[in-house]
Amino acid sequence: xxxxIDEELxxxIDEDLDEDFEEDTDDEEDTDDExxxxxxxxxxxxxxxxxxxDMENFIPGRGTILNKKGTKIISVLVGLKQIKKNYIxxxxxxxxxxxxxxxxxxxxxxxxxxxxxxxxxxxxYNAILKPRNTVKRSKMRxxxxxxxxxxxxxxxxxxxxxxxxxxxxxLNNPELTIVGKxxxxxxxxxxxxxxxxxxxxxxxxxxxxIKMLKSxxxxxxxxxxxxxxxxxxxxxxxxxxxxxxxxxxxREAHTxxxxxxxxxxxxxxxxxxxxx
Amino acid sequence: xxxxxxDEYPKKLFREDGKRLDGREKLDLRPIKMEVDVIKNADGSAxxxxxxxxxxxxxxxxxxVHPHHLAKPDKxxxxxxxxxxxxxxxxxxxxxxxxxxxxxSMIISDCLEPVLFLELYPGTSFEVFIEVVDADGGTxxxxxxxxxxxxxxxxxxxxxxxxxxxxxxxxxxxxxxLSGIEDKAGEADLPTAMTWFNDxxxxxxxxxxxxQSELEESLEMAQxxxxxxxxxxxxxxxxxxxxxQEEAED
Numbered sequence: 271x272x273x274x275i276d277e278e279l280x281x282x283i284d285e286d287l288d289e290d291f292e293e294d295t296d297d298e299e300d301t302d303d304e305x306x307x308x309x310x311x312x313x314x315x316x317x318x319x320x321x322x323x324d325m326e327n328f329i330p331g332r333g334t335i336l337n338k339k340g341t342k343i344i345s346v347l348v349g350l351k352q353i354k355k356n357y358i359x360x361x362x363x364x365x366x367x368x369x370x371x372x373x374x375x376x377x378x379x380x381x382x383x384x385x386x387x388x389x390x391x392x393x394x395y396n397a398i399l400k401p402r403n404t405v406k407r408s409k410m411r412x413x414x415x416x417x418x419x420x421x422x423x424x425x426x427x428x429x430x431x432x433x434x435x436x437x438x439x440x441l442n443n444p445e446l447t448i449v450g451k452x453x454x455x456x457x458x459x460x461x462x463x464x465x466x467x468x469x470x471x472x473x474x475x476x477x478x479x480i481k482m483l484k485s486x487x488x489x490x491x492x493x494x495x496x497x498x499x500x501x502x503x504x505x506x507x508x509x510x511x512x513x514x515x516x517x518x519x520x521r522e523a524h525t526x527x528x529x530x531x532x533x534x535x536x537x538x539x540x541x542x543x544x545x546x
Numbered sequence: 547x548x549x550x551x552x553d554e555y556p557k558k559l560f561r562e563d564g565k566r567l568d569g570r571e572k573l574d575l576r577p578i579k580m581e582v583d584v585i586k587n588a589d590g591s592a593x594x595x596x597x598x599x600x601x602x603x604x605x606x607x608x609x610x611v612h613p614h615h616l617a618k619p620d621k622x623x624x625x626x627x628x629x630x631x632x633x634x635x636x637x638x639x640x641x642x643x644x645x646x647x648x649x650x651s652m653i654i655s656d657c658l659e660p661v662l663f664l665e666l667y668p669g670t671s672f673e674v675f676i677e678v679v680d681a682d683g684g685t686x687x688x689x690x691x692x693x694x695x696x697x698x699x700x701x702x703x704x705x706x707x708x709x710x711x712x713x714x715x716x717x718x719x720x721x722x723x724l725s726g727i728e729d730k731a732g733e734a735d736l737p738t739a740m741t742w743f744n745d746x747x748x749x750x751x752x753x754x755x756x757x758q759s760e761l762e763e764s765l766e767m768a769q770x771x772x773x774x775x776x777x778x779x780x781x782x783x784x785x786x787x788x789x790x791q792e793e794a795e796d
Contacts, residue, residue: 395669
């Protein structure tokens, strides 16, 4: 009974959907899946562990530091050890999101005033969205009126937006824009969040994982860098299955052969639950 | 009229067979069990059972500082909240934080700060909440150990872990890891903590009477004990992921 109601609701929302989002929302075409990389060992390291004392052949990379004397390379995170060319990196297994210029993020409007919106983007600072970065797309400029903010989009507190970070540094709050492809307000669907370092794993190498999830569950997925994932499918059963699959990927992110294992698991579950 | 009842301690802290009251040798540690990721809503968390001590630690951050005037424009701050549950000790502990809690919060925070890269997170705070649900001597050492684990579990970049252990003197003999009764009835208590990226002491408190040569000897004993505990810490951190690896890849 409950599911029936849900499905009806879904259909209603479907009609409301902004036409811009009807298209397939693919994201992150050029993301490297570092977890699946052949050079990544399955060795888990902890902060303070010595990765190498061979200073002639190796250079400290991401997630590592040199000790005071400069004789050892030390990990600063809990993660997987990776040797790439002559760099030693540590791929983090847990952590928080730090906004970087160019990232696509899903944010929730938490405050608004005449000059800016405040957006929660799951980072340590709230992001700022200024009206000049919200100029509406595909709408004709109204003639005859010169008011400067007529063609800006209006949001309410609690609205969910997909935005791009246009400036972010250590000192100032990051600034967002919603001008661009796939950006803007999201209607309908479900948003789940995962650990931000595991986002590359959900996308997979050249998007292999996300393609597999899409084809097996017939859902639209939009993965963003801050660990929030937007999901929308035609049936609530399929959406539930997909959410479980994503949490499974998050949990087993550091294991080998994940794409095949998840594919097998999804097919088994589909049979069990009677999803066609 | 108030009635003063003096605490009764055993006259001897060693048994006749030369072992300590709980059956340990002089250099033995109490049984230690550690686990990470025990609190779902925290960014990172850890739990330790060290003898009869049972302590939870949770980490939140980096996040905005409240009250705002504590925020520093050039670096983040680390705030530690050490609290004891009312039922954690024999007499009911009053729940308001007292002088002792503030002191221990401060020393744990000072002891963990050198391993964090606080300058990377200006205007933010990392908050560590330590809740002692059962206390039996050496809670400041156990709290420091478990707080470091929780920080690592939260994904906070750290130069190394921090490990802490107490050494002391009871009945004229130097021993490692004092229990509650040895702490109260013994002659000296010396909590130490170590940061492993530079092999330096990050905490050294002292209470009691001890000679200089004994101090040097006890610091060497502390080093041995700390190395044992450090191995357990690393194991606890990695076990969470290794278990999933083994389960998934079988």
